[in-house]
Each structure stands twice: as C-alpha cells, then as structure tokens.
Amino acid sequence: MAEAPKPPEPVATTAPKAAAHPPKAAAPIGPPDQPPPADKPLPAFIASLQAALPGAVSQISFWVGDWTIIIPAARILDVAQHLRNAPDASFDFCSDVTATDWPPRAERFDIIYCLYSTRYRHRVRVKAKAGELEPVASVTGIWPAADWLEREVYDMFGVNFVGHPDRRRILMPEDWQGFPQRKDYPLEGPGELLMENPLDWLKLRQARDEADIE
Amino acid sequence: MFDTNELVLNMGPQHPSTHGVLRVVLRLDGEKVVDSDVVIGYLHRGIEKLSENRNWTQIILLTDRMDYVAAAINNVGYCETVEKLMSLEVPRRARYVRTILCELQRIASHCLWVGTHAMDIGAMTVFLYAFRERELILDLFEEFCGARLTYNSMRIGGLPLDIPPGWDKKVLEFCKIMDSKIDEYEELLTHNRIWLERTRGIGVISGPHAVALGLSGPPLRGSGVPRDVRKDEPYAAYDEMQFDVPIGLAGDTYDRYLVRMEEFRQSLRIIRQGTEGIPEGPIVGKVPRLIKPPAGETYHAIESPKGELGYFIVSDGKSTNPYRFRVRPPSFCNLQGLRTLIKGHLIADVVALIGSLDVVLGEVDR
Amino acid sequence: MIDQFVIPLLKIVIVLNATLVAVSYMVLLERKVIAWAQSRLGPMRVGPYGILQPVADAVKLMIKEDITPVRADRWVFTAAPIISMVPALIVYAVIPFGPKVSLFGRQVSLSITDVNVGLLYVVSVASVGVYGIILAGYASNSKYPLLASLRASAQLISYEVAVTLTLVSVVLMAGTLSMVSIVDAQYNGRVWFAFVQPVAFVVFFIGALAETNRAPFDMPEAEQELTGGFHTEYSGMRFALFFLAEYANVIVASSVATTLFLGGWLRPFPNVAMLRFLGFIPSWTWFLIKSFVFLYIFIWVRATLPRYRYDQLMRLGWKVLIPLAIANLVVTGIVKVLLS
C-alpha cells in the first residue's frame, strides 16, 4: 500500500514523544486513507452529500469494503444532519462514536462516527480531525445514542464536546486526572504516584518522562 | 420520619439484581421513579488500552473477558475484523464451526438471561432449569477448546484445532434435548398470569425511538425493527443458513422475552443445519506466521446475544500491536436506554427492565 | 382439679412442642420440596438425607451474634420478633385436632379449648400479628426496613379483610363460631365446606398466602427490590424468631383451612358406609394429612409462581378478593334463606 502523499505536518509543539520503552520508529502520523479505486462507483448518498454540502467533504476513502468520508471538524453537525435526514442516506442508527489519538499531528484526534441505515442496510464511517482543546459539536441532538459514546470519548481522550447534555466522565471516577487512552498516558496508570499526590501525578509523571529522554 | 415523597434510593453496585457492578441512582416519588442516573465503570479494566500493547494473537484472550457470558462470540468478532483487515480468506469448514459455536454461545447466554430475568421477577425454578441446560453447552465447549468460560476458541484465519470426533453428534444430541427444555421454560412463564402482569406493558419503547437510542439486538427487535447483523451483513457461514428473525410488536418487556425465546429455537435450527452440513477441508487459511495487518482501519460488526458487537481496529502496518482497538459493546448502548425506559415505573419494574435489557457489566465497562 | 388444670396444661405443652418441631421441620420440607421441583437435591449434608438440618440451623442461629443497630429503639427492637411469634402460637388454643377421645378411661377432647367464639379468636389473633412487622421496621431505624414494614402491614391489613369475609360465609354455613362445632356441622351436613363454598375456599387460600407474606405475595422480603425487607437489621436468634414466625403462620393458616374447609379430623367421606375401612386410621392423622397437603401446596406455589408487584398485589386484594368474598357471602345468605 503506497503511503498516501501527505503534505508534511507542521511539527507538533511538543517534541515528538518516544514511548518510555526503547524509542520506536517515528510515531505514525495518521491512518493511510486509500483513495477509492478508479472503477468503484461512488455510492449515491456520498454524491448527494457532496452536492448538498459543497465544501463539507474533504476526502473520500474506500478500503476492504468500507466507505469513509473525511470532513473538517467544523462541519460535523450539518453533515450528520444531512446523513440522517436525506432520503437516500437515512443513517438513523449511530452504532459507534470513537476516536484515535495521533499525538504528533496538530489536529491530534480522529473522531470516527460509524453510521448504519436500518432502511437501506448500508454502512458509512465519517471521520473528523480535531485538535486537543478544539471544541467539537456533539451529535447527541441528532442521534441520542451518541450521548454515552461521546461521554466515553471525552472520558478516554479529553475531546472537548460542545453542546453535550451531560458531559461527565463515564468509566473513570469523576475526579480522575488525565485521559487514559491517550498515547502519552502511561500504560500502568498512576501506580504509586497516586498515593503521594493524587491531584497532579500526571504532570509529575510526564515531567519525569521528559527528563528520561534528555 | 422522613418526607416520603422525595427519596433518593441507591440501587448500589452490590444490589443482588443488577447483574454485576451496576449502580442506578433512583429519584423516587413514593414508589414511582421520577428520574435515574446509571453509574458504570466499576468493572473498567482498560482492555482497549491494554490491547494496544499486546500483539494480535494475545488480544484474543482479552476479548474473552469482555462479555464473559458469550466469550466465543467476542473471539469470532475480533478474529473476523482482523481477517477483514488482512483480507484473509477463511476456509468454509472453519466458517461453519464458527457459526455453530456462535449459536451455541447464543443459547448459553439466553439460558443465563432467562434464568436471571425470571429469578428477578420471582420465579426461582426457571433459573435452575436454565442452568442445567447451560451446563450441557459448557461441556460441548470444554470438549472443543478445553475451557468453560474464557474459551480462547479462535485464531486469526480459522480455528485453533479441529472439532474432536463425535463432537457434532453430541451437538445434535444436545439440540434434541434443548427443544423439549425450551417448551418447559415456556410452560412455566409464557402463559403465567403473574408473569404477564409483571412484564406486559412495562418499559415500552417504539421502534424509531429504539433505533435513535442505539439499542440493538433483542431490545431493538422487540420494538419491531427487523435489524439482525446475521441477516443484514452475513458473516461466517450465516449466508448459507436458513433462519428467520423474530420481531416483537409492542416493544415491552414481554415482547423482548418472546423474541429471545424464539431466538432459542432459531439458533437450534441453525446449529442443526450447520452440524449436518459441515464440509470437509482445512481449518486455517493462509496465515503468515507473524501477523502484521497492512496499515489501515476498519469497523466490523457481528450479532452477539445482546446486540450488535462491533470492533474498530486501526493498524499502522509496521508494529505487531494494533494502533487503536475499540469495541462497540451492545450492552453499553442498550444500558443507555435504561434511563428512558424506567422513567415513570415502579422500583419492581426497574429490576425487571434491567433483566429484560440483558446487560453484562464486563462488556459495558471493558 | 385434674380436668381443670393438669390436662389442659399437658395438651398445651404437647401442642407447643409439636408446633416448634413442625415449624423447624417445615423449613427443611420447604427446602427439600423446592429443591426437588428445581431438579436438585436440597440439604443432604447434615444427617442422613439432611434430616438433621433444622437442628444445625437452630444451633447456627443460636450461636450467631445478635446485633442491635446503634440508634435503634432497643426495647421495641427486641420485642418485635416475640410479638410476631406469639400470635402464631396462641392460635392453636382453639384448633381441634380430633373429636372426644377416651384416654386412660377419661374423655379427653383433642383440642385445647372449645371457645364458642373460636373463629373470631383466630381472626383477632391474626390481626395482632401485624404489630411484629411494623415495630420491626420502625425499631431498626433505617430507610429500607421502614418502607418494607409499611408495605407489609398495609398488605396484611387489606388481605385480613378478605380472609375475614370468607370466614363469615363459613360461619353462615356452620351457624356457629366454635371450631369444634364447625367440624361437626361438616359431619352432620355430610359435606366438606370446601365443596359447598368453593369460592370462599379459593379466596381464603389466596388471602392466607398474602397474609403470611409468601409466594406470589412475598413483596416485603423481596430481596430483589428493597434489600431484605423489614428484618434486614436482625441477626442471630431474633432473625430465627421472625423466620419461625413466618413458618408458624403458614402452619396455622393450613390447619385453620383444614378445620374450616376440609372437615378437620373427618376422614374423606365421613358418611359413606362403604369407606368404613378408612376408619381405622385415627382421626387426628387425617387432620395432619390434610394440613400437610396444604403445606405442600404453599411450598409448591412458592416454587413456581413469580412475584406480584406491590400495587398489583393491593389491587388484587381490594378489587378482586374482597368483592368476591362479599358476593359469596351474599349468595350464601340468599341460598340459606331460600333453603330453610
């Protein structure tokens, strides 16, 4: 699979982080979204989406049978609105909302919406790129199913969902420090550090990692 | 003594009928539930974070521990997603055995469900009958993969080992026994006046509302939405099997009960077709010794007894570990519907509704 | 002097001990029958086939520590189990186990006393039984037991009305309140009241189920909802007393039902000459056999039926049982007037 030509990303502000154990090759900067093969016809709902919202779709990808629409984070709401209400799309079942953390990238998180239509029985994945503190519109208004899913993404990644009815941590205790599923979060968690200073063990830990690298 | 009309009751994590460590904070007006807050996370082991530091075959063990009531189905779901990533071709015999194992697992999970659901509403005997049948299934699994709960029964690309000789005869034997046993459960419950009174009209949810809430599996089909991943996106050998998808009409607890009881029979039908029609042939496809899927990401869903179980896996092509491992647990999304379901009901109904959603906390908290 | 004091005292001692033994063995019977219904064995470890299990239970409960919650109302807390146990036992004063029997040359009636307000005595003692539950819930000074005790007493009171109305229709048939003469009425009338009063019999049985907090009506101790019901805070011997009180009530209910509806000590078809050979079985064994049948039904119902929700239970009590009992009373009255 040829690496999709990607404009070189501006080096993220924090120095590229090498994991604590022996430094791997440079951390990957994003999933290779393969462009759809030439002979593969665009499904109708993607074409109508592009027609309805001209600037919304930044890239389309097709791989092992899944269609993926990559959109800028700002346009999530109207794309979601369209996909749900458009007669030929009618994606009424939001089966999953999740995120992937690509630390070296400026827009760190890939927020992924896996949608399914119970009427047409087809599936699509919508992907939006969002920075660490960048506000992301919550789609709970469109799909109530996304309520807990977004809460978990916030709990695990710290994605800043705006307009969410009840944005609290769902799995971790309310006063937990840090977002566990980020790549720079230590696998073994706070460990003994939690006992000494439960409030800011994460900063101490990350400072110590920095010190190791120098 | 206290102001009886505004009471906050804590159906705490240790409550006997919350199927594991689930906490429901109920705001009550007398006996009626005004509002509730479902608190989860007591069984969070960070399986997703763990699996990002394990190689592809080690993760199969982790998937056992999520929905520990239907472990084989988790294995099959994970292996199929990785096979989809690597676009591997699984031989027909392996696909048949996978289908049989999934359906056996569905019956075992439904047995546990019918037992605990009836026990919550007071009928103690069904619990013992259901577990007697579940034992038979566990014996079958023990013969196949040596374990009774966490099976580790799949390998990426096919089966770890072929089915022992005579296993399929034992499965057919089990199907014959199970047929009469389901009638026994139905005899005790389906036309029982008190059971009808405790379950009919409780926790009614309409089809579109259920879809919007993200319910899947029996809770969704109980409200009349014909959504079954085995039929819509057939995987393993489901496309070669004839079976129909039971659908409820009213969307209340009784319909969800009927849907699951009918699923018992459909699963038996599939198992019979599967075991009689097992083709000969290899049990593992062409799998490289060291599994390194190409860079990319995919989402693949299968039908677990609780609903649509989805795996979203991102591989970066270079390392032997997945870059991102995400599981869409059906119990998590079904549990989200609990809050709207119990609004306006009484405490005794909350217990019945938790049972009717068939929630396993290991899967909810991951 | 002997007839006045010694014999009644002797009878009381025998009946009390027999009841306590019967209660503890009913616990074992229940566990065995439910186990057998659920295709398992039940207690098998203590003694052959688990026969000595009640002894083990008694010893265990005796040894276990008696905890009293800190701010509980100490006096009421200790009194509550006793209050709930005593009514169950004192009902036996009026229950006739058999007719007059000649023992050591003296005519002895196999019932402790024959009060001419017998049936009313049974009902009034049952109504006092409510105190044990209310006080238990109140004294343990915590949210769950109080809620459970309020619900339990409301359930008891509403089903007591239904049961009393059915008993009135039995009195209408028998024409007297005294238990012994009710059985005689069934003998002279050549029929058991269960066949003459089927509706009253069924309503009485359901009411008895609810009155003793059992089977489909065991809302108060439904573990699934309120944790443990009114005896959550109790442990050790006090909890044993509550436990025994419940089973004693069940035995009382079944013996009252036998006396009123199945002709206490009469053999199945008392007047059919052809069944003379049944006569050699002593009369009181018939009484025991019939109440055993009732006990078995109580346990059998518990093994199979799911539990009613609290409001359904109250609705059934007030909107179904009580009107049924009243209607039955009216019909019996009319029929009696027409016949006489």
Add this chain to the structure above:
Amino acid sequence: MGQAIAFYTLAAFILGFAVLVVTTKDTVHSVLFLVLDFLFVAALYVLLDAPFLAVIQVLVYAGGIVVLYLFVVMLVNLKRPPEAHHDPHRRTKLGLFLAVAVLLELGAIAVYQTTRPVLSVPGAPMPVTGNTEQVGWLLYTSYLIPFEIASMLLLVAMIGAIVLAKREL
C-alpha cells in the same frame, strides 16, 4: 377466690399501663402500652364472661385502631418532640385539679350507690343461650336501628378519613 385474684391483677395491669400511656415521652412506646392495656381489658371482659366482646375488643381495638395510631405516629414522627418547648399559659395544675374533682364526685356516687338496694331489672327472656348468640339476637331484634346507624357512621368515617388523608385525590 380465683376471680378476686384475677380481677385485682388485671386491674393493676390496666391502670399501670394506662398511666404509662399517658406519661411516657416516646409516642411509639405509649402506643405500645395502649395495645397492652386493651389486651388486658379484653382479658377483663372474659372474666366478666363476655367472650364475644373480648374478642371484638382485640380484633377492632388492638388489631385495628391502634395499628392506625401506630401508622400515624410513624408517619408523623417529629423532628422536634412537642413537649420540647413549655407553653407558659398551659395550666397543668388546673387540669389535674379538675381531674381530682371528677374523681371525688364519682367516688361519692359509688359510695351512695352501694348503700341503696340494687333494683334488679329482669333481663328479657331470650330463646338462645351463650353470650355471642344473645348479643347477636339483641343486635338484630331490638337494636336493629342503632346497628344500621352505626354502620352508616362507619361508612361516613371511612370516606372522611380517605378524603382527609389522601395527598392528591
């Protein structure tokens, strides 16, 4: 002789519990003493060979009314006990004085009454024997109207209680 012993013990218990009902601070305890008091009064009725009334007393009073009291006491249990603050213009002394005056008057009547020969009113001949039957007979023959009025009264009381106590109708 036995009757005398029984009467005096029962009288002692009745009066003892009555005093306790009036004096205990904790309302639930006073309700309990009330129940015990009624049970002993029922025993007294048995002594006066009125078994029907004894059983009715246990059934209605001890089994019904006092349970109602217990319910109300539990629902109304106070955050602050009523006796806490002392109301100045509460005349306990006057109350006690009046009670003693009534006692003296009753004593006088009792003493006066024993000196006069007791005029015996012959009871109406009754076909039935046995206490319950007699009460029943009287109830449905000469006292039928009061019986019906009493049942009406109970009905009205039931409706009144429901209307008053139910939170929202």
Add this chain to the structure above:
Amino acid sequence: MITPTHYMLLSSALFIIGVAGVMMRRNIIVIFMSIELILNAVNINLVAYSSQLQNAVGQVFALFVIAVAAAEAAVGLGIILAFYRNKETVNIDEMNLMKW
C-alpha cells in the same frame, strides 16, 4: 366477692387517667389515645353491669361504643395527618388557627 362497684372504681380510675392525659399532654396523638382510654373505661362499666344484671344489652352498647370509637379514631387521625402535612406539628398549642 367482686361486686360491680369494684368494676365501677376500676373504670373511674381509668376514666381519671384518661382525663388527666387529655388535660396534661400537648401531643395531640397522646390526647387521642387518652380519649380511647376514657371510652374503654365506659365499656368496662357497661359490661360489668350487663353481666351483673344477666342482660346482654350492656354488651350491645359496648359494641356500639367500639364502633363509634373506631369511626372517631379514623377521622381524627385523618385530620391530624392533614394538619401535620400543612403545619409540620402535632403540638396542640400550635393548632390555634381555625383556618391556615
């Protein structure tokens, strides 16, 4: 020998205790209970004389007294509950308003 005057004295003593209770206590529920005591005292008298005169009329009246007492208790407690729900008190002195 136990004469009706013994019962008369017993019931008057009970009557006094009831009246004292009504007078002295401030908690309305205890006042209600004292009234029940008074009614019981009356009943004892009725039954005593009915058994002495061998005439069951006294017991019939006692029965009516019990019926009336039950009605009175039901309605009285209903009033107390309704009152308590508004004024959160059962202290007789605070019940001085005809309308609240």
